[in-house]
Amino acid sequence: MTALSSAPSFAADLAAPRQRFVQCASPAGLHRVAYTEWGDPANPRVLLCVHGLTRSGRDFDRLAAAFARTYRVVCPDVVGRGLSSWLNAPNYYVVPQYVADMVTLIARLDVEKVDWFGTSMGGLIGMGLAGLPDSPIQKMLLNDVGPHLEPAAVARIGDYLGKPVRFESLQQGIDYAALLAQSFGPLTPQEWREINTPLIQERDGAWQFRYDPRIAQPFAATTEEMAAAGEAALWRALAAIPGPVLVVRGEQSDLLSRETVAKMVEQGKHVSSVEIPGVGHAPAFLSAEQIDIARRFFIGPAAQAS
Known part of the structure; x- marks a missing residue:
């Protein structure tokens, strides 16, 4: 895609997404x-x-959309999810492979440094990359995740991960995904539709999740x-990690404990934290306040x- 200038005609499209x-x-x-x-695809930030x-x-x-006038915002579908390919071998559905993919993506973006917003698994990938020597990550927000994950929450996720589920309609799939993610917070039906529609596809005469169910294999094999x-x-x-890190915790999170957050603040170089009331794992960051x-x-x- 050719880099576009900041001409008025393009300025109106800053908050419009481009699929790549x-x-x-x-x-x-x-x-x-x-x-x-x-x-702006030419924005180095x-x-x-x-x-x-x-x-x-x-x-x-x-x-x-809210950040598009300050940043070039890039939101990948991690491999095996969304519109991304499924891997030939499911044993590579692991953080080191995801880190390698993000390094390739950053190279495609042709920038030396990035800031990072990582929710849950996205935060684990971010920590894995940010802790490497000469990492491109400057600032990092970790949304309801840390090095220690509460075993009960991991078991809860394992109970539904990769299970074959088929839906009679798109709306049924949206509602089921909302049930799994109800701890995100008290979202409206329109907000659930907004974030869950991309998770569902029609395939083989039924609606089902877009993600590769084999991502559950390495998850289940973890000793x-x-x-x-x-x-x-x-x-x-x-x-x-040398740069600033903000840990965001949902007040009712079962994955990230307050004790873990306190330890992160203590052991990190520049780690601060904030807790969002009334939500669990993980805050959806749809509201203006979040x-x-x-x-x-x-x-x-x-x-x-400004």
């Missing part, structure tokens, strides 16, 4: 990662927004020893007023 794809590689072959891009385990980059439409090793690696990564939390962190109050 980038080719990535795993040891099992090539795959495509889809991403939605907002704002990039915000990468990465979604949760079974979600899609379209979860960030409202936030992206206590593997989980402990992964957690230790994430704590090391968090401690190594978007303003991200705005103050990434842009600042002065920019908000």
Whole structure:
């Protein structure tokens, strides 16, 4: 796509999304990662927004539109989800592969540095990348996730992950996805439709989720020893991150405890936290109040007023 100038005709389209794809590689072959891009494609200031385990980059439409005059906002569908390819080998549905894909995406964007908004799994990917030497990540917001995940919440997710579910209509699929994500907060029917429609597709005569059900295989195969090793690696990564980190916790979250948040603030270099009342895992960032939390962190109050 040719970079466009800041001419008035383009300025009116800053808050309109563009659908793009980038080719990535795993040891099992090539795959495509889809991403939605907002704002001026020539803007070197990039915000990468990465979604949760079974979600899609379209979860960030409202936030992206709100930030599009300051950032080039890029919202990928992690491989195996949304409009992205499914992997040839499901054992590569793991954070190291997702980190590698994001490095490829950042190279496609042709920028040296990015800011990062990561919800749940997207935050784990962000920590994995941000903790590496010479990481491109500057500021990072972790939405209801940390190095330690509460076992009961992990078990809850495992109960539904990858299970075959078919729906008689798109609306039935939207409602079922809303039931699984009810801890996001008290969203309106229109808001559920907005963020859940991209998760559902018509296939083989029925409506079903877009994500590859095989993402459940490495999730289910994780042993206590593997989980402990992964957690230790994430704590090391968090401690190594040089830039500002904001941890956002839903007050009723069963995945991220207050104790973990306190430990993150203590062990990180520049980690702060905020808790959002009335929601669990994970805040949806659809409301103006929640978007303003991200705005103050990434842009600042002065920019908000301008």
